[in-house]
Amino acid sequence: MDAAAVEAVWRIESARIVSALTRFTGDFGLAEDAAQEAVAEALVSWPLDSPANPAGWLRAAARRRAIDAIRRRAALQDRYAQLATDAVAGEDDLDPDRIDDDVLALMFISCHPVLSPEARVALTLRVVGGLSSEAIARAFFVPVPTVQARITRGKKTIAAAGVPFELPAAGERRERLGGVLSVLYVIFTEGSTATSGDRLIRPDVAYEAIRLARTLAALLPAEPEVHGLLALCELTAARFPARTGPDGEPVLLEDQDRRRWDHAAIHRGLAALAKAAPHGLGPYGLQAAIAATHASAPSVAETDWDRIVLLYEALGRVAPSPVAELNRAVAVAMATGPEPALAIVDELVATDRLPGSHLVPTVRGELLTRLGRFGEARGELELAARLCANERERSVLLRKAAALD
Amino acid sequence: MSKYMLIMRGTDESNAAMMADIDAMMAASREFIEEMLKAGVLLAAEGLDLPSRGVVVDFGGDTPVVTDGPYGETKELFGGYFLLEVATKEEAVEWAKRVPAARGSKIEVRRVAGDDETPGS
Numbered sequence: 454m455d456a457a458a459v460e461a462v463w464r465i466e467s468a469r470i471v472s473a474l475t476r477f478t479g480d481f482g483l484a485e486d487a488a489q490e491a492v493a494e495a496l497v498s499w500p501l502d503s504p505a506n507p508a509g510w511l512r513a514a515a516r517r518r519a520i521d522a523i524r525r526r527a528a529l530q531d532r533y534a535q536l537a538t539d540a541v542a543g544e545d546d547l548d549p550d551r552i553d554d555d556v557l558a559l560m561f562i563s564c565h566p567v568l569s570p571e572a573r574v575a576l577t578l579r580v581v582g583g584l585s586s587e588a589i590a591r592a593f594f595v596p597v598p599t600v601q602a603r604i605t606r607g608k609k610t611i612a613a614a615g616v617p618f619e620l621p622a623a624g625e626r627r628e629r630l631g632g633v634l635s636v637l638y639v640i641f642t643e644g645s646t647a648t649s650g651d652r653l654i655r656p657d658v659a660y661e662a663i664r665l666a667r668t669l670a671a672l673l674p675a676e677p678e679v680h681g682l683l684a685l686c687e688l689t690a691a692r693f694p695a696r697t698g699p700d701g702e703p704v705l706l707e708d709q710d711r712r713r714w715d716h717a718a719i720h721r722g723l724a725a726l727a728k729a730a731p732h733g734l735g736p737y738g739l740q741a742a743i744a745a746t747h748a749s750a751p752s753v754a755e756t757d758w759d760r761i762v763l764l765y766e767a768l769g770r771v772a773p774s775p776v777a778e779l780n781r782a783v784a785v786a787m788a789t790g791p792e793p794a795l796a797i798v799d800e801l802v803a804t805d806r807l808p809g810s811h812l813v814p815t816v817r818g819e820l821l822t823r824l825g826r827f828g829e830a831r832g833e834l835e836l837a838a839r840l841c842a843n844e845r846e847r848s849v850l851l852r853k854a855a856a857l858d
Numbered sequence: 859m860s861k862y863m864l865i866m867r868g869t870d871e872s873n874a875a876m877m878a879d880i881d882a883m884m885a886a887s888r889e890f891i892e893e894m895l896k897a898g899v900l901l902a903a904e905g906l907d908l909p910s911r912g913v914v915v916d917f918g919g920d921t922p923v924v925t926d927g928p929y930g931e932t933k934e935l936f937g938g939y940f941l942l943e944v945a946t947k948e949e950a951v952e953w954a955k956r957v958p959a960a961r962g963s964k965i966e967v968r969r970v971a972g973d974d975e976t977p978g979s
Contacts, residue, residue, distance in 0.1 A: 457948040458951075461946055461948035461952040462952055464949055465949065465953070556896070657945070663898070664859075664898035666898070667895070667898035667899075668896055668898035671892075671898070717902075
């Protein structure tokens with residue numbers, strides 16, 4: 454069996470192995486190290502002698518490594534004796550439902566609020582997604598040692614804080630679930646907003662976030678916002694095939710060939726949205742509903758912009774944010790006209806709620822162009838280009854500014 | 859990530875074996891589907907009705923000829939599929955190895971070609 458086959462088994466089994474080991478040892482960091490050692494062992498030994506039951510082999514090897522690690526800790530002799538007895542009892546006496554709870558607990562631990570946002574992202578991708586440090590580093594354009602340091606520090610923080618391996622109590626759960634959802638969404642946006650750079654790995658990061666969101670939806674089918682996030686990701690990803698041109702340049706929504714949208718993904722997104730909606734939508738569900746309105750329109754002109762304005766107003770009430778406000782301005786411009794939209798943007802500028810963002814002058818420039826105030830529009834678009842960090846977007850902005858001469 | 863289709867290819871013998879203990883097979887399938895859902899990789903799964911209830915459209919002549927369901931020559935029949943979204947072909951194969959399939963049947967693992975590519979390119 455070659456390395457790719459080892460990785461395939463690892464990817465399917467890693468979350469369950471780490472979570473079962475964490476429950477077994479009570480030590481999340483040790484469990485993760487033992488599982489990593491087991492996969493390293495498999496990479497060496499499987500090409501020579503491939504096991505009949507690769508998943509069972511990995512589980513047993515990880516368990517052996519964990520016991521070895523505990524044995525080395527002289528102070529934990531008693532615990533070791535107890536674990537060694539448990540180990541004899543066999544390892545497949547695990548309740549499958551318990552395993553699901555274990556994977557869920559693992560997601561909550563990886564996204565624990567004691568961790569920095571970067572550590573949450575790295576731990577989730579590594580421990581729940583089974584991605585290597587190299588893959589995570591490639592995806593986030595950071596050096597491999599940085600990712601490794603974040604993972605190590607994260608595990609130490611979890612240990613130091615004495616985080617128990619269990620699902621949060623019911624009262625705390627909703628709040629903590631919000632943290633898990635936001636980490637998955639950060640991973641998704643990181644993978645989906647980059648239109649430049651290494652195009653091969655970044656969409657894969659977005660799809661990994663979708664895979665994890667699907668997992669979460671299967672484990673927590675009664676949580677509307679989980680379905681809302683899944684719907685939002687599916688509907689956004691549905692546009693990926695039409696979003697860049699042959700040279701990787703971004704294609705604006707109005708210019709996208711909608712026949713190239715992934716209609717199966719739209720269908721899945723709408724199905725997830727239906728599950729998110731029974732008692733009103735939360736912030737992810739509302740954003741998904743906006744994406745769904747775009748997805749079901751044949752063109753920009755035929756889009757139900759009034760509905761999008763209403764959805765942005767609802768979003769502004771449940772989760773006020775300057776970005777949502779800016780998007781509402783764009784929708785108002787499409788539904789009613791540039792004049793009232795400009796008033797919303799000017800209010801954002803006056804209150805300085807998006808300082809340093811290229812998005813405000815971008816939208817302002819577009820609105821001023823539509824109002825025929827070309828001189829001011831050019832100034833805004835040039836300002837936006839100066840503030841914009843993405844090469845591809847910057848060239849689009851400069852082209853638009855130049856077209857106003 | 860890529861999409862892969864796991865195509866179930868039963869034979870008359872394996873289909874008969876499956877029908878002999880259909881409840882056990884259905885239970886195992888449900889469990890397997892559940893496992894793929896929880897791994898976040900399953901996009902779709904369908905099983906086909908009996909081949910005798912189908913029709914065959916034959917393009918052997920100048921005009922298509924329609925006959926009732928594939929009879930005879932049924933060594934390996936498409937019986938259903940799983941559509942997965944996974945990172946590698948090996949991962950798709952690993953899932954295929956876990957399908958609760960009747961003895962004698964086969965599973966074909968095929969990547970779904972993107973809309974901007976010609977198969978084989």
